[in-house]
Amino acid sequence: MNAIIQFTQKLNGIFKFHGGVHPPGNKSSSTQAPIADVTLPALLTLPLRQHVGHLPKVKIQVGEHVLKGQLLAEAEGAVSAAIHAPTSGTIVAIEEAVIPHPSSLPDYCIRLQPDGKDAWVAHTGQDWRNTERSALIQSLTGSGIVGMGGATFPTQIKLRTDGKSNIHTLVINAAECEPYISCDDMLMRERADGIVQGVLIAQHLMSAEKVVIGIEDNKPLAIAAMQEAVKNTDIQVKIVPTLYPSGDARRLVYLLLGQEIAHDKRSTQEGIQVFNVATMLALHRYFDHGEPSISRIVTITGNVAQPQNFEVLFGTPVSHLLAAAGGVGTDTSHYIMGGPMMGFDLPDANVPVTKASNCIIAASPGLFPSAPPAMPCIRCTRCADACPVSLQPQELYWFAKSDNFEKARDYDLFDCIECGACSYVCPSHIPLVQYYRYAKSEIIATDKAKEAADLARERNEARLARIEREKQERAQKHAERAQGAKKAAEKMVAAADSDQAQTGATADEAKKAAIAAAIARAKAQKEAQAATGEAPKNMAAPSASVQQEIADIDARRAAVGLSEADSPAMQDADKQAKIAAAIAKAKAAKAAAQTGHSATSATSAVVDPEKQAKTDPAIARARAAKAAAEASKNVSELAAPQLTTTASADQEKQAKIAAAIARAKAAKAAAEAAKIAATAGNTDDAKE
Amino acid sequence: MLTALSIMLGLAIALGLLLGYAALKFKVDGDPLIAKIDAILPQTQCGQCGYPGCKPYATAIAHGEADINQCPPGGDAGVRALADLLGVEYKPLNGEPKPKSVAFIDENTCIGCTLCIQACPVDAILGAAKHMHTIISSECTGCELCVAPCPVDCISMTPVAETPENWKWKYPTIPIVPVAHQG
Numbered sequence: 001m002n003a004i005i006q007f008t009q010k011l012n013g014i015f016k017f018h019g020g021v022h023p024p025g026n027k028s029s030s031t032q033a034p035i036a037d038v039t040l041p042a043l044l045t046l047p048l049r050q051h052v053g054h055l056p057k058v059k060i061q062v063g064e065h066v067l068k069g070q071l072l073a074e075a076e077g078a079v080s081a082a083i084h085a086p087t088s089g090t091i092v093a094i095e096e097a098v099i100p101h102p103s104s105l106p107d108y109c110i111r112l113q114p115d116g117k118d119a120w121v122a123h124t125g126q127d128w129r130n131t132e133r134s135a136l137i138q139s140l141t142g143s144g145i146v147g148m149g150g151a152t153f154p155t156q157i158k159l160r161t162d163g164k165s166n167i168h169t170l171v172i173n174a175a176e177c178e179p180y181i182s183c184d185d186m187l188m189r190e191r192a193d194g195i196v197q198g199v200l201i202a203q204h205l206m207s208a209e210k211v212v213i214g215i216e217d218n219k220p221l222a223i224a225a226m227q228e229a230v231k232n233t234d235i236q237v238k239i240v241p242t243l244y245p246s247g248d249a250r251r252l253v254y255l256l257l258g259q260e261i262a263h264d265k266r267s268t269q270e271g272i273q274v275f276n277v278a279t280m281l282a283l284h285r286y287f288d289h290g291e292p293s294i295s296r297i298v299t300i301t302g303n304v305a306q307p308q309n310f311e312v313l314f315g316t317p318v319s320h321l322l323a324a325a326g327g328v329g330t331d332t333s334h335y336i337m338g339g340p341m342m343g344f345d346l347p348d349a350n351v352p353v354t355k356a357s358n359c360i361i362a363a364s365p366g367l368f369p370s371a372p373p374a375m376p377c378i379r380c381t382r383c384a385d386a387c388p389v390s391l392q393p394q395e396l397y398w399f400a401k402s403d404n405f406e407k408a409r410d411y412d413l414f415d416c417i418e419c420g421a422c423s424y425v426c427p428s429h430i431p432l433v434q435y436y437r438y439a440k441s442e443i444i445a446t447d448k449a450k451e452a453a454d455l456a457r458e459r460n461e462a463r464l465a466r467i468e469r470e471k472q473e474r475a476q477k478h479a480e481r482a483q484g485a486k487k488a489a490e491k492m493v494a495a496a497d498s499d500q501a502q503t504g505a506t507a508d509e510a511k512k513a514a515i516a517a518a519i520a521r522a523k524a525q526k527e528a529q530a531a532t533g534e535a536p537k538n539m540a541a542p543s544a545s546v547q548q549e550i551a552d553i554d555a556r557r558a559a560v561g562l563s564e565a566d567s568p569a570m571q572d573a574d575k576q577a578k579i580a581a582a583i584a585k586a587k588a589a590k591a592a593a594q595t596g597h598s599a600t601s602a603t604s605a606v607v608d609p610e611k612q613a614k615t616d617p618a619i620a621r622a623r624a625a626k627a628a629a630e631a632s633k634n635v636s637e638l639a640a641p642q643l644t645t646t647a648s649a650d651q652e653k654q655a656k657i658a659a660a661i662a663r664a665k666a667a668k669a670a671a672e673a674a675k676i677a678a679t680a681g682n683t684d685d686a687k688e
Numbered sequence: 689m690l691t692a693l694s695i696m697l698g699l700a701i702a703l704g705l706l707l708g709y710a711a712l713k714f715k716v717d718g719d720p721l722i723a724k725i726d727a728i729l730p731q732t733q734c735g736q737c738g739y740p741g742c743k744p745y746a747t748a749i750a751h752g753e754a755d756i757n758q759c760p761p762g763g764d765a766g767v768r769a770l771a772d773l774l775g776v777e778y779k780p781l782n783g784e785p786k787p788k789s790v791a792f793i794d795e796n797t798c799i800g801c802t803l804c805i806q807a808c809p810v811d812a813i814l815g816a817a818k819h820m821h822t823i824i825s826s827e828c829t830g831c832e833l834c835v836a837p838c839p840v841d842c843i844s845m846t847p848v849a850e851t852p853e854n855w856k857w858k859y860p861t862i863p864i865v866p867v868a869h870q871g
Binding site for chain 2: 101105435437442444445452453454456463
């Protein structure tokens with residue numbers, strides 16, 4: 001019997017793939033009413049991750065007002081898709097929110113508050129028949145169109161012809177094999193002309209010779225509508241038998257063309273490209289009307305009052321759609337996005353509809369009774385019979401369960417399309433696909449870790465090589481420098497040997513010149529200080545003892561009540577004291593000069609007699625002290641006879657003060673002498 | 689007798705030359721076993737095994753100086769892979785594997801001393817003297833070698849967060865549902 005069916009199918013140009021199952025369709029409930037529009041929700045949530053590939057780059061800011069169809073985020077990188085505003089309104093937030101994803105994890109979303117006007121941004125269609133193909137595909141990057149069948153692969157990449165693969169056949173996937181889902185069915189019934197326009201655009205872009213639309217035979221109205229729409233074109237509508245999963249791209253290619261695509265190849269390498277029927281309508285809307293991808297048809301079915309298909313703006317919360325379908329039954333347990341075979345449970349009903357959402361099913365225990373506990377695998381191989389990819393699901397299950405991932409990979413785990421046919425037929429109710437998904441994600445994670453490890457190794461090796469290289473460079477530099485110094489030393493020795501006396505003389509002269517220069521510098525500095533009226537440093541910050549002395553003098557002065565205008569006698573006395581001090585200073589200088597003279601005979605290099613005179617600080621100091629003492633004595637001697645009897649006490653005091661000043665001056669002179677002597681000593685040392 | 693001897697001698701010389709030539713011609717640079725072991729190691733270069741990096745540890749294993757269970761970042765799977773490769777018994781891991789983390793520099797506290805840059809085995813820290821440093825998190829292996837040298841303790845290890853991109857399907861389990869008491 002089977003053989004006869006296959007023979008007749010071959011006559012019709014239909015090739016049956018291996019396996020497959022016949023789950024109850026449950027499609028008719030949602031196909032009774034036409035596609036309806038939904039009211040604008042209060043808030044649209046647009047996840048940035050609605051497609052396969054890189055996240056798009058956000059181009060708007062919070063608070064900005066946007067028009068319907070305005071670009072919100074532009075495609076970034078080769079594999080990426082743009083996102084547009086589904087309606088006019090205000091961007092209220094760009095934040096993390098739970099997205100419809102099996103992980104139930106939050107991701108970046110743009111929140112748009114509609115203003116109710118639904119005002120379009122300026123948009124026009126393109127004359128795609130008379131435009132450069134590359135320009136059309138380039139413009140498609142800004143359309144936001146992705147594969148609407150669920151794979152959400154950016155369409156501009158699928159339409160891009162790179163010259164290597166020459167696409168000769170276009171397959172339009174309208175099989176819609178999964179139970180409950182009827183969005184493509186309704187789309188074909190109502191918008192067949194638009195779809196055909198889109199197909200023509202795709203055919204033009206890829207210059208495909210042959211176009212085949214594959215529709216399952218459980219959609220007679222859609223078939224009729226499509227056959228009507230393709231009448232004046234060379235597009236072929238093929239009816240395929242209802243069998244899950246005929247909607248899988250490779251299964252459909254085989255069904256329609258009888259061509260198997262090797263598991264390590266893409267269909268494009270065989271010259272075949274597959275598009276979903278809803279993607280074709282999106283293409284037509286974009287190229288003929290300039291409308292980007294902002295809405296899709298979504299089936300709302302299951303445990304709702306009026307199951308129906310809706311034209312839904314992306315970002316509309318699922319709860320809003322469920323309300324539009326008449327509300328959910330009280331026994332609703334959870335919501336499924338996608339079909340019952342391949343879909344996933346939603347974390348809650350507030351997640352938004354995205355480009356991939358083709359169906360929302362309100363599940364109840366009546367519709368989806370919880371699976372009985374899994375029993376052990378009895379190796380009946382019913383799963384292998386049902387597998388459309390001709391894998392060995394029982395083996396894969398075994399390997400996945402025992403974490404034997406390498407073996408699972410060897411058994412072509414990655415060819416599994418996760419259709420769920422094996423789980424569906426399993427008499428032990430083993431959730432086989434869950435095991436495969438687990439094993440796949442573990443293998444992917446391990447591969448990524450391996451890649452990261454390889455990168456880390458590369459970087460570590462590069463670093464070690466760099467450190468080694470720098471070390472060698474340093475060592476080389478040091479060696480070079482050492483060699484250079486050695487050479488210079490040798491040269492010097494040679495020069496000294498040949499012209500020793502001359503060199504010695506010049507060295508002496510150079511040293512002398514240096515000393516003279518230093519002295520000149522010091523003098524210049526002193527003069528500069530004097531010129532600017534700046535006090536020398538030792539005056540600016542006198543030592544404690546000096547300060548004490550000054551304070552003492554001031555105190556005594558105050559006690560005496562000394563002032564310049566006191567009396568002429570006093571003035572005289574003052575003058576005399578000054579003279580005495582001058583004499584004392586001169587004597588001290590002379591004495592110092594004498595000591596210096598004696599020192600000069602000892603030292604050979606004589607530049608400045610005055611300076612060199614002060615070579616011996618101790619002697620100079622002693623002489624200065626002696627001179628000072630003499631000076632003070634002189635002062636008192638000189639002052640005494642001229643004193644008037646009345647002011648004798650005062651005079652005596654003044655004399656003392658004068659003596660003290662003289663002493664201080666002498667001390668200063670001595671200190672200077674010592675300083676100079678020290679420098680002289682240094683130069684002497686240097687000379688030796 | 690002499691013929692036999694000369695034949696044998698000739699053979700010995702000929703084969704010796706052949707072997708000598710082969711040894712030169714097909715010389716293998718480096719120890720392929722070390723490379724194989726190194727390929728299994730996670731390349732965090734963390735030094736938790738007691739060796740200054742993954743390559744030195746691989747060398748030590750190849751020379752029989754180190755045990756195969758000294759690499760916590762490699763985890764149990766790493767020990768098993770090494771046991772498989774070397775044909776030795778599996779040993780339980782010495783140490784606890786930590787969740788994958790990356791270093792994070794508190795940029796307000798960083799004084800730009802470059803000590804962490806010098807410590808990083810994979811050059812995953814960007815910065816210059818007296819300028820703020822930052823971690824290139826995609827290159828960070830989570831070895832924690834930069835944490836200790838920091839004089840102001842501004843480096844912390846942050847576990848890698850789960851995102852929809854790196855999320856993994858979990859091992860199937862039977863959900864336990866609370867059931868109402870009967871009577």
